[in-house]
Amino acid sequence: MTETVLAEQIATRLRRDILRGTLPPGAPIKERDNASDLGVSRTPMREAIRILAKEGLVELRPSRSPIVARPNVKDLADQTLVLIALEKLSAELACTAATGADLDRIAGILATMADRFAETDPLDMFEIDMSFHTAIAEASHNRALAETHRAFLQRLWHARFLAARQKRARDRVLQEHGRILDALRARDPVAARMAIERHLGHLADDIRRVVATETPGKDTTTNKGDAT
């Protein structure tokens, strides 16, 4: 055994490919092909696919090739609403549960963002941005919440990235993040919720807009992707 959990390594790799766009939505993930491509057997590949399916990145059809998820606009907007709700709860709970170290970590991420907002490539910067939100979820010290939050962040990765690239307003983002941190430091749940709302409130609309822009017609059925 290499390091145990081959399936998870595969899942990680596939996830990356999907999120980065290497595997376009609609692309079929055939167990056999992908397995032999990676030089592994179907069993772990199969398991990896199931993992991604649970995460919503892959669509499982009965007795048919799984395909890369092709979320429609509504689904994305729906997921965004849930994400926001989770993040509000995170912030609220973090006001009580967060330790000093938690807050420091969050502040550190904020500082990192401020420092090299311009010089870092958007993709990496975006990952830092996500880690900010993840850190808040973790500061709630509520495992279930943090995990669920992470799952939604994952599922929305691509859409959020597009939305963020659209209006890449350095100052606004930093300021909003700062407000969130302030609220957490003040241990003020209401303010924290509001700060989150201010930061993410329009996310659903943004995603709706950018995805609508990206997709030519009104449905994504047109996307006939082929990965190989």
Next chain:
Amino acid sequence: MTETVLAEQIATRLRRDILRGTLPPGAPIKERDNASDLGVSRTPMREAIRILAKEGLVELRPSRSPIVARPNVKDLADQTLVLIALEKLSAELACTAATGADLDRIAGILATMADRFAETDPLDMFEIDMSFHTAIAEASHNRALAETHRAFLQRLWHARFLAARQKRARDRVLQEHGRILDALRARDPVAARMAIERHLGHLADDIRRVVATETPGKDTTTNKGDAT
């Protein structure tokens, strides 16, 4: 193939066994044994175990037998908080999104509960209760939300059942459910959230209490279960 997705059937069965308590927390789920018990091979059994693991019903340890999840009190309380948040969001969204048919369905469940509260056995009644909440989540017409909500309801099944059995106050439950329905009918998001809060607000504490009562010491290690 019988009806496709053997793994799912197994998962359903195992889930039932776990939720009903046939498989006590801490009981090992050995791939080989359970597979041969059910007359299937390890592959679907393995997949079923992974499904349940993702649902939080089974604990996966590296290179060791998976065991039935043994959630501690804090985890349950944490999950409850998330569940409540999700349900509030459901109710809020349902105020806008629910159709007349949705409301009728919810009302129907409420009526069913009222009719045969006493005559039905607690387990079935509890499932009806759960379906009430599930119906609200579905009335939000937000797939991601409904699914996540269902997942948490699932994970909390056992604890909620214990808590519900504890204070089995027919009138109070019906009244609170009625208030929720009223708020939905009035399309009043704020009232809906409040009604949910009133209904579930003390759930975390209840669960904490009943679980603390159930577990003698501070750990459940004493439970040495055997399924067969």
Next chain:
DNA sequence: CGGCGCAAAATGGTATACCACGGGCGGCAG
């Protein structure tokens, strides 16, 4: 010339065989 049907290939679902790690137990040495 087109529609229906059958057959073969493709593909996911399932079963089984093999491998590597880990813990328990017994033997050997100090």
Next chain:
DNA sequence: CTGCCGCCCGTGGTATACCATTTTGCGCCG
């Protein structure tokens, strides 16, 4: 007698072979 070392067995991880279904294309019949 005790402690350490090594072997064996139990268990999960992986690979592969087999089976059922679905799809698709070709040929036959209308």
